[in-house]
Amino acid sequence: MNLADRLMDAIDRKGTPALVGLDPRYESLPAELRPDDHPSNAVAAKAIGIFCRRIIDVVAPLVPAVKPNIAFFEAFGWEGCRAFTEVASYAKEQGLIVVADVKRGDIGSTAAAYAKSLFQAMDVDAVTLSPWLGSDSLAPFFEYAGEGRGFFLLVKTSNPSSADIQDRELAGGTVFGHVAGLVNDWGADHVGDRGFSSVGAVVGATFPEQAAMLRRAMPKTPFLLPGYGAQGGKADSLRNAFGEGGYGAIVNSSRGIIFAYQKDQGEGGWEDAVHRATLAMRADLAGAVPDAGWNQG
Amino acid sequence: MNLADRLMDAIDRKGTPALVGLDPRYESLPAELRPDDHPSNAVAAKAIGIFCRRIIDVVAPLVPAVKPNIAFFEAFGWEGCRAFTEVASYAKEQGLIVVADVKRGDIGSTAAAYAKSLFQAMDVDAVTLSPWLGSDSLAPFFEYAGEGRGFFLLVKTSNPSSADIQDRELAGGTVFGHVAGLVNDWGADHVGDRGFSSVGAVVGATFPEQAAMLRRAMPKTPFLLPGYGAQGGKADSLRNAFGEGGYGAIVNSSRGIIFAYQKDQGEGGWEDAVHRATLAMRADLAGAVPDAGWNQG
Numbered sequence: 001m002n003l004a005d006r007l008m009d010a011i012d013r014k015g016t017p018a019l020v021g022l023d024p025r026y027e028s029l030p031a032e033l034r035p036d037d038h039p040s041n042a043v044a045a046k047a048i049g050i051f052c053r054r055i056i057d058v059v060a061p062l063v064p065a066v067k068p069n070i071a072f073f074e075a076f077g078w079e080g081c082r083a084f085t086e087v088a089s090y091a092k093e094q095g096l097i098v099v100a101d102v103k104r105g106d107i108g109s110t111a112a113a114y115a116k117s118l119f120q121a122m123d124v125d126a127v128t129l130s131p132w133l134g135s136d137s138l139a140p141f142f143e144y145a146g147e148g149r150g151f152f153l154l155v156k157t158s159n160p161s162s163a164d165i166q167d168r169e170l171a172g173g174t175v176f177g178h179v180a181g182l183v184n185d186w187g188a189d190h191v192g193d194r195g196f197s198s199v200g201a202v203v204g205a206t207f208p209e210q211a212a213m214l215r216r217a218m219p220k221t222p223f224l225l226p227g228y229g230a231q232g233g234k235a236d237s238l239r240n241a242f243g244e245g246g247y248g249a250i251v252n253s254s255r256g257i258i259f260a261y262q263k264d265q266g267e268g269g270w271e272d273a274v275h276r277a278t279l280a281m282r283a284d285l286a287g288a289v290p291d292a293g294w295n296q297g
Numbered sequence: 298m299n300l301a302d303r304l305m306d307a308i309d310r311k312g313t314p315a316l317v318g319l320d321p322r323y324e325s326l327p328a329e330l331r332p333d334d335h336p337s338n339a340v341a342a343k344a345i346g347i348f349c350r351r352i353i354d355v356v357a358p359l360v361p362a363v364k365p366n367i368a369f370f371e372a373f374g375w376e377g378c379r380a381f382t383e384v385a386s387y388a389k390e391q392g393l394i395v396v397a398d399v400k401r402g403d404i405g406s407t408a409a410a411y412a413k414s415l416f417q418a419m420d421v422d423a424v425t426l427s428p429w430l431g432s433d434s435l436a437p438f439f440e441y442a443g444e445g446r447g448f449f450l451l452v453k454t455s456n457p458s459s460a461d462i463q464d465r466e467l468a469g470g471t472v473f474g475h476v477a478g479l480v481n482d483w484g485a486d487h488v489g490d491r492g493f494s495s496v497g498a499v500v501g502a503t504f505p506e507q508a509a510m511l512r513r514a515m516p517k518t519p520f521l522l523p524g525y526g527a528q529g530g531k532a533d534s535l536r537n538a539f540g541e542g543g544y545g546a547i548v549n550s551s552r553g554i555i556f557a558y559q560k561d562q563g564e565g566g567w568e569d570a571v572h573r574a575t576l577a578m579r580a581d582l583a584g585a586v587p588d589a590g591w592n593q594g
Contacts, residue, residue, distance in 0.1 A: 023407070041418055071403060071410035077418035078379035085375055103403050105427055106368060107456040110320070110398075113368035121338060121374035130402055132429040133454050134461030154429060159404040161431030168475055170465050175472055178465055 002192030003126055003150030004200070004222050008247050010064030010097055015297045016282045017242075019099065019224070020059045021254025022068040022087065024048035026076075028259045030270040045079035048072065052087040055258050056094055058274045062282060065097035065125075067224075067252050085122050098124040099224065099250075103154065105130030105137050112140035119144045126150040128202055128224070131179050138186065145190045150198035150222075153183050155214060158204030158227030176210070180217040187221055196222045196248050205238055205251065206231055212240035215248075223249040229256030229281070235288035246292020253281055299489030300423055300447030301497070301519050305544055307361030307394055312594045313579045314539075316396065316521070317356045318551025319365040319384065321345035323373075325556045327567040342376035345369065349384040352555050353391055355571045359579060362394035362422075364521075364549050382419050395421045396521065396547075400451060402427030402434050409437035416441045423447040425499055425521070428476050435483065439496075442487045447495035447519075450480050452511060455501030455524030473507070477514040484518055493519045493545050502548065505534035512538055512545075520546040526553030526578070532585035543589020550578055 011017050026034070026044045033051050036043060056066065068091070073084035088098045100122065104114045118127050129141065131153045141151050156166055156176045166176040180201065187199030197220050203211050205227035215223070223241050228234075228251050241249045260277035261270035286295050308314050323331065323341045330348050333340060353363065365388070370381035385395045397419065401411045415424050426438065428450045438448050453463055453473040463473040477498065484496030494517050500508050502524035512520070520538050525531075525548050538546045557574035558567035583592050 025406070025410075069403075069407055069410075071401075071407045071414065074378075074414035075410040075418065077414070078375050078382055080414070080418070081371075081378035082375035101403075101407075103401065103427075104368075105402075105429075106366075106398075106400050107454065109322070110366055110368045113322075113366075113372040117368065117371035117374070117377070121372060121377070130400075130427050130429050132402075132427050132451060132462060133456060134458030134463070136456050136458040157404065157430050159430060159433050161433040164431030164479060165429060165472065165476060166431070168467050168472060170467060170472075175462065175465060175467075179462060182461060 001148050002190070003145070003148055003198040004196035005192035005194050006148065007064065007097060007222065007250065008194045008196065011247070011250070011294045014062065014064045015294055016063060016285055017250045017294065018063045018278070018281050018285055019250045019252040020055065020063050020066050020257050020278065021101070021252045022052050022055065022066055022258065023254040024051050024072050024258070028262070030261055041076040041079045045073070045076040045083040048076070048080070049083035049086055053090050054271060055274055056091050056096065058271050059257070059278050060094040060096055062278045065099055065250060066091050067099045067101050069101040069254070088122055088124050097126070099126045099128070099152070100124040101128050103128050103130050105133050107133060108136050108139060111137050115140040115144060119149050126152065128152045128154065130154050131182065135182070135186065145198045150200060152200035152202045152224040153179070155179050155183060155201040156203050156207060156210055158206045158231055162204065177213070177217060180214050183221055184218045191220050194247070195244065196220055200224055202226060203241060208237035208240055211238070215241055215243060219243060221248070225249055225251045229253040235284040239288050242289050242292065246289045246295060251285060257281065298445050299487070300442070300445055300495035301493035302489035302491050303445065304361065304394060304519060304547065305491045305493065308544070308547070308591045311359065311361045312591055313360060313582055314547045314591065315360045315575070315578045315582055316547045316549040317352065317360050317363050317554050317575065318398070318549045319349050319352060319363055319555060320369050320551040321348050321555070322369060325559070327558055338373040338376045342370070342373040342380040345373070345377070346380035346383055350387050351568060352571055353388050353393065355568050356554070356575050357391040357393055359575045362396055362547060363388050364396045364398050366398040366551070385419055385421050394423070396423045396425070396449070397421040398425050400425050400427055402430050404430060405433050405436060408434050412437040412441060416446050423449065425449045425451065427451050428479065432479070432483065442495045447497060449497035449499050449521040450476070452476050452480055452498040453500050453504060453507055455503045455528055459501065474510070474514060477511050480518055481515045488517050491544070492541065493517055497521055499523060500538060502535055503528055505537055508535070509537035512540060516540060518545070522546055522548045526550040532581040536585050539586050539589065543586045543592060548582060554578065
């Protein structure tokens with residue numbers, strides 16, 4: 001089944017396009033999960049694995065997907081890689097779609113090795129990829145698009161210095177606008193029954209005007225919107241990124257949800273803070289796209 | 298000690314800028330190291346680890362550095378990540394500089410986690426990075442540049458579809474030319490005693506005219522030249538990429554050396570073929586840059 005179809009069905013089932021980013025900075029873990037300020041890789045990897053599984057327990061009924069960022073796992077060496085694989089597997093068991101945030105990008109034969117790593121050894125549903133090396137760096141990933149997997153290309157990222165290269169002016173527009181055209185073409189053969197492609201785009205929630213332009217340039221491309229919450233993106237400004245029927249975008253929040261306990265001193269433990277933050281994000285998005293198909297429950 | 302200085306000293310000591318790429322495709326391993334056609338991740342990871350250590354034994358006296366590509370390790374999950382770490386550590390014990398080919402690129406806090414992964418957990422000397430997300434994606438790596446580490450940015454890659462984005466025309470030149478200007482500026486504060494920076498550039502050996510232009514645009518930037526050998530790059534065409542005194546470039550060959558046994562049916566085992574291929578590459582490069590400082594032995 002086409003990844004975009006799976007994603008939209010999950011959005012309908014959960015009633016929200018919210019995506020929880022798993023960026024388990026060890027030093028930000030709740031104290032009860034942090035046995036040591038200077039842990040070995042093995043100790044730290046175990047702790048972030050437990051933390052992520054407990055986040056998943058809280059958010060699995062509330063959101064369609066999670067986005068573990070592999071960098072925070074690789075920070076603890078191969079033990080961290082093992083924890084990543086276990087977390088991805090646990091999230092799938094709980095019925096979540098797993099978008100591995102890995103931002104890989106390499107040439108043909110190496111790209112094939114990355115695709116094998118991610119879609120076989122780690123067995124995730126979708127990945128983020130850099131477009132910098134062009135189409136032949138994506139070819140091995142297309143082979144998996146027919147098997148219900150997908151990927152999101154970094155078209156316009158959420159960070160300030162995305163302007164360094166992505167915003168440069170070509171004769172007919174910006175570099176990221178050119179990349180958007182490529183992504184639209186690359187995804188054309190992979191559109192599912194619900195009108196979106198399994199080739200998606202990462203579009204920073206921090207640049208709302210650009211999101212509207214990119215929605216027009218890539219009408220059938222699902223967007224992954226990072227930068228909501230901690231990076232300053234507001235739900236209202238995301239409206240432009242949604243496509244027909246309020247579909248075609250998933251909105252990520254990482255720190256704002258998983259480390260909600262740092263700002264929310266309300267009742268219960270840190271998992272209650274995660275629960276409240278997820279409900280708040282759901283309500284925020286529902287308010288921003290009131291007529292969306294997933295928002296009629 | 299500045300990474301570029303360390304690299305140049307090693308080039309002088311070994312008398313060549315040749316770099317051996319460790320891309321251990323399991324299916325290409327010599328039969329004696331390949332116990333099974335459908336190995337578990339653990340079995341495959343062990344086999345590629347042994348293969349790489351034996352390559353290192355052969356090439357350590359002949360070249361200054363190796364470039365393990367992490368994708369071929371990650372293809373076998375966390376067991377592959379563990380093998381990568383062990384191979385990197387073994388290469389350093391044998392006196393080689395380790396350039397980890399990882400092509401990472403992510404925003405600030407995630408970039409910091411990658412830098413920790415690579416320079417602490419895996420403890421490599423240098424890494425390859427994508428410039429796509431701009432300067433703030435590099436900030437955490439600069440912190441390590443003062444500690445003798447360095448990185449090579451993907452300015453113009455060796456694959457055909459590098460043209461998709463990198464070759465696009467801006468008002469005053471190409472996108473990769475613009476990136477070259479950024480890399481030159483980013484590296485300016487990290488120039489060592491021997492005149493080169495610890496911020497390097499990946500420049501495909503498959504595009505010699507562009508290499509000459511890029512050498513002018515980045516006079517103090519060390520180049521990592523992939524694409525020599527198996528991808529069709531010729532030593533003669535690399536001459537333009539070298540800077541003052543024949544320094545400032547290292548030339549990578551992966552398949553052409555590590556799987557030399559597939560084409561070389563000469564005397565001895567597969568390690569003898571690796572040895573002959575490395576000597577042939579050294580001679581080829583020496584012929585291409587006859588007046589280089591490292592070539593006067």
